[in-house]
Amino acid sequence: MHFETIAIHDGNTPESCTGSVTPPVYQTSTFARPSLDERGEFFYSRIGNPTRSALESTLALLENGKHATTFASGVAAMMAAMQVLKPGDHVVSSLDVYGGSYRIFEQLMRPWGVETSYAASEATESYIECIRPETRMIWIESPSNPLLQICDIRALAEIANERGIVLAVDNTFASPYFQRPLDLGAHIVVHSTTKYLGGHSDVIGGAVVASDDNLNLTIRNYQGAAGAIPGPWDCWLISRGIKTLKIRMEEHQKNALHLARALEKHPAVSRVIYPGLESHPQHELAKRQMSGFGGMLTIALKGGLPAVRKMIESLKLFVIADSLGGVESLVASPARMTLGPLSQAERDRRACTDDLVRLSIGLENAEDLEADLLQALATI
Structure with a gap:
């Protein structure tokens, strides 16, 4: 199906009990179990919620990804992507990045033992020069904030794959309508769903999209364990915004x-x-x-x-x-x-x-x- 058809219909089928065309908001903390030894797909909203699952399904399809995981903010989504790293690892980041991303690198990741070097955002050669043996991730924004520099995602993906490095792309400025980094070889796509995906300046949220099962498992486990989840109303608002993306x-x-x-x-x-x-x-x-x-x-x-x-x-x-x-x-x-x-x-x-x-x-x-x-x- 085409982009706009997926945006309107995926995760938005009429509700089975009443026939409601607009999916309901499952505003609940917990779900009844059939018995002591059984549980359904949903049992506790920190781990999973139908409204959130519908949004995640849509986001994965719009980015041509296999998995999407949503969070309470864009920086929470970035922190989830950072969970593929461990102390001693090294990141190469675009120099021109969102201030919140820079603060994560310098105020949270560096004290944890993960160092970041900054490459000229528009120069592929600059990223190569920054790579070390311990480099585990390349983090880019394209277009970047605020200088709107463009990174060659396909070229960086080739470099990352040759060296066993994860390429993560903040795709907030372009949105999946104008750019699909996974199709260009990226491994992780991050969004502040606060911005174009929500689109109405009335919600805060974030998302991570990936196709690799192991990367997704790390990110999904962090979502449940850290509890940096969006509420069901937030998910509903973002889903509504996506319909007109x-x-x-x-x-x-x-x-x-x-x-x-x-x-x-x-x-x-x-x-x-x-x-x-x-x-x-x-x-x-x-x-x-x-x-x-x-x-x-x-x-x-x-x-x-x-x-x-x-x-x-x-x-x-x-x-x-x-x-x-x-x-x-x-x-x-x-x-x-x-x-x-x-x-x-x-x-x-x-x-x-x-x-x-x-x-x-x-x-x-x-x-x-x-x-x-x-x-x-x-x-x-």
């Missing part, structure tokens, strides 16, 4: 491309970063491994932080917020918000400069969004 992603992309082209011409803008623009350094790579370019774009302003502050605070439709991927347009300063807790030296190393503005383009009318951006830029 195709339509939303196409509109996000259409609006983002329209605005990226308009902003490239603006005298106050020194740079527009969007994989769908021919000016993007990895535009051809993005075309090869993605079926679309997503709804995120980043711009740099000529006036630095004062210009950023003036522009952001003058916007009327764009909401100043730390998240992304919702139906409404959001704006953030990476240097002051999402990566604000990092030291100035670390932000400099990542090229997260004060002049950057990250835009999560929503589903409003593109002309209205353009008018809002132009009036805000005119105040600088």
Whole structure:
């Protein structure tokens, strides 16, 4: 079946008892056992819940994976993926990664005995240079946050397979509609389902998708043992969001491309970063491994932080917020918000400069969004 058919129908068959077209929310902590010596498929909601299982089935199919495991947040999902590591192992990560991912590497994994080296996100050779004998995982975001750099997933998968390394891809920005890393050779795909999969800025969640049975067993065991599970209402909301994922992603992309082209011409803008623009350094790579370019774009302003502050605070439709991927347009300063807790030296190393503005383009009318951006830029 096609993507949108799976998104609407898998895990969403009419409920057998009443015929309800919308699947029920199984808001229960425990399930009755048939007898002392028997138990059904579901017996305790930390271990399994029908609402959660329906979501996991859909996510696995959408990513062309065999297994999906859901969690209470995107970083909880990342921590689950990290369970394939042990003290003494080494990770090679993209340099341009989400601040929460960086904190996991440096504040949680390093004290546990797992070291991380950071490679130039867009340069495959940089990952090779960072690999050690003890390297067990390559962790990438593509497109990355906030610089929208593109990693060559297929090339990195070949390198990982040659060396017995697990390749994990954070696919949050692209969504499974625009990119399927498992098809390109990745071993693990991670999502913050808070973002495009949920799509309405009303739920927090995460997911890990894999096809390897042993990897899945490690991740699934962690889910039950650590209890970092999403509640059934959270799963229901994400499942509801997935039903319109195709339509939303196409509109996000259409609006983002329209605005990226308009902003490239603006005298106050020194740079527009969007994989769908021919000016993007990895535009051809993005075309090869993605079926679309997503709804995120980043711009740099000529006036630095004062210009950023003036522009952001003058916007009327764009909401100043730390998240992304919702139906409404959001704006953030990476240097002051999402990566604000990092030291100035670390932000400099990542090229997260004060002049950057990250835009999560929503589903409003593109002309209205353009008018809002132009009036805000005119105040600088």
